[in-house]
Amino acid sequence: MAVDAEAVVKExxxxxxxxxxxxxxxxxxxxxxLLKIATHHERDIIEALRSDLxxxxxxxxxxxxxAVSSACKLALKELHRWMKPQKVKTTITTFPSxxxxxxxxxxxxxxxxxxxYPFSLSLDPVVGAIAAGNTVVLKPSEVAPATSSxxxxxxxxxxxxxxxxxxxxxxxxxxxxxxxxxxxxxxxGNGTVGRIxxxxxxxxxxxxxxxxxxxxxxxxxANINLKVAARRLISGKWGMNNxxxxxxxxxxxxxxxxxxxxxxxxSSELEKFYGKDPLQSKDLSSIINTRHFDRLxxxxxxxxxxxxxxHGGQSDxxxxxxxxxxxxxxxxxxxxxxxxxxxxxxxxxxxxxIEDCFGVINGKGKPLAAYMFTNDKKLKEEFIRSVSxxxxxxxxxxxxxxxxxxxxxGVGESGMGAYHGKFSFDAFSHQKAVLQRSxxxxxxxxxxxxxxxxxxxxxxxxxxxxxxxxxxxxxW
Ligand code: NAD
Numbered sequence: 001m002a003v004d005a006e007a008v009v010k011e012x013x014x015x016x017x018x019x020x021x022x023x024x025x026x027x028x029x030x031x032x033x034l035l036k037i038a039t040h041h042e043r044d045i046i047e048a049l050r051s052d053l054x055x056x057x058x059x060x061x062x063x064x065x066x067a068v069s070s071a072c073k074l075a076l077k078e079l080h081r082w083m084k085p086q087k088v089k090t091t092i093t094t095f096p097s098x099x100x101x102x103x104x105x106x107x108x109x110x111x112x113x114x115x116x117y118p119f120s121l122s123l124d125p126v127v128g129a130i131a132a133g134n135t136v137v138l139k140p141s142e143v144a145p146a147t148s149s150x151x152x153x154x155x156x157x158x159x160x161x162x163x164x165x166x167x168x169x170x171x172x173x174x175x176x177x178x179x180x181x182x183x184x185x186x187x188x189g190n191g192t193v194g195r196i197x198x199x200x201x202x203x204x205x206x207x208x209x210x211x212x213x214x215x216x217x218x219x220x221x222a223n224i225n226l227k228v229a230a231r232r233l234i235s236g237k238w239g240m241n242n243x244x245x246x247x248x249x250x251x252x253x254x255x256x257x258x259x260x261x262x263x264x265x266x267s268s269e270l271e272k273f274y275g276k277d278p279l280q281s282k283d284l285s286s287i288i289n290t291r292h293f294d295r296l297x298x299x300x301x302x303x304x305x306x307x308x309x310x311h312g313g314q315s316d317x318x319x320x321x322x323x324x325x326x327x328x329x330x331x332x333x334x335x336x337x338x339x340x341x342x343x344x345x346x347x348x349x350x351x352x353x354i355e356d357c358f359g360v361i362n363g364k365g366k367p368l369a370a371y372m373f374t375n376d377k378k379l380k381e382e383f384i385r386s387v388s389x390x391x392x393x394x395x396x397x398x399x400x401x402x403x404x405x406x407x408x409x410g411v412g413e414s415g416m417g418a419y420h421g422k423f424s425f426d427a428f429s430h431q432k433a434v435l436q437r438s439x440x441x442x443x444x445x446x447x448x449x450x451x452x453x454x455x456x457x458x459x460x461x462x463x464x465x466x467x468x469x470x471x472x473x474x475x476w
Contacts (some may be wrong), residue, residue: 141189
């Protein structure tokens with residue numbers, strides 16, 4: 001169905017101009033409505049995610065439902081504080097005065113979402129947009145149709161649709177939406193579409209948040225608790241949507257000497273988690289569709305020739321299943337090392353000494369996340385200092401997303417802007433600078449006619465030279 005994008009924006013702008021969405025009461029009532037969706041419709045959400053991705057209930061609950069309800073709860077708890085103007089100290093330059101930063105909503109915002117966490121990655125930014133007092137259009141991903149349709153139905157029933165709307169659709173609908181003037185566009189998806197969004201936004205000078213992806217490295221140093229490292233790596237790779245996660249470990253870097261121990265330990269833990277025939281495991285998501293299945297199969301075919309499959313490799317196209325697969329000594333110029341894998345394949349690059357990892361990582365685009373397992377203090381410090389990434393974890397994977405005190409977003413190729421917790425509120429707010437003065441303290445030195453005395457006085461004032469100010473005042 002064609003979208004009348006212009007009419008949608010017009011209605012939302014009129015609601016925004018009425019001022020109702022900027023009140024605490026409206027924001028809180030809408031956040032409560034989102035919380036109700038997540039808590040009252042757990043079963044419907046789990047079923048939609050099963051239909052789209054065959055996502056295990058455990059993952060659907062933890063990564064999607066609980067993620068949204070905790071974001072709503074945090075926003076409801078902190079909303080008064082977030083909305084409050086923040087006092088700022090003033091200087092002698094404006095004395096006497098008071099200053100504050102007043103957060104204000106941006107207006108009418110567009111959120112374009114993706115398919116891998118189609119429930120949480122749609123509603124998480126909506127929580128921020130509503131908390132900040134905006135009116136919103138959410139465009140969920142057509143690639144996860146069951147969740148898209150559920151979001152449209154539930155938001156239609158629970159939220160105030162004069163301020164929050166869901167527009168379903170694919171490229172034509174998104175293109176029509178992108179032609180409109182928005183006050184912010186928040187996009188989650190790949191970098192190619194990110195560039196389309198950015199150029200559409202440029203026409204209207206609209207600010208954007210781009211939540212993109214990239215190749216997230218995992219460095220594995222020797223002399224660590226390898227079993228714990230393997231379990232944490234598996235959890236972040238295959239335990240999150242079978243590798244279809246923006247912050248999933250994309251490739252491992254370890255030393256030539258340590259590689260076989262790394263492979264053996266990960267393989268043995270994988271078997272404990274998913275059994276001898278992982279294609280039958282109920283605890284692994286399927287690949288989203290045949291297009292992505294074929295893309296991953298092509299990556300695998302390419303390395304079969306040049307690299308070594310040391311674990312897994314099985315697939316079942318009819319059921320869109322690919323087993324957790326590890327590839328050792330993959331050439332750096334192979335297809336699999338070019339773009340983000342976004343699936344259950346995990347190549348290992350080996351280096352002579354672990355410090356060589358920095359050259360490998362920094363030779364690629366800045367990743368959304370970077371991970372290192374080590375006990376070496378110096379190596380850890382070097383990793384934090386010299387690797388630029390959206391976020392990083394030492395001795396675990398993906399868990400930084402669960403900390404609302406940390407911003408979640410990319411840098412360089414992996415995106416721009418960030419959200420989660422208060423950062424979500426800030427992403428959809430303008431920080432307005434407000435300075436207040438009375439009619440006292442009107443300093444003549446500001447005004448013409450300019451004289452040497454006035455200049456001497458201002459030089460002393462702006463230079464913080466108390467004695468100079470005194471001298472200028474008494475004509476000394
Ligand atoms: P997708 O195919 O669902 O596309 C994302 C959105 O863009 C959809 O709503 C879609 O309708 C729209 N779209 C697609 N083509 C378009 C076009 N030509 N013009 C306008 N709109 C268009 O999702 P995807 O891009 O395959 O998502 C996977 C990517 O997203 C991966 O790179 C992944 O790393 C990244 N991702 C990032 C995050 C993050 O938070 N940083 C989270 C999840 C996924």
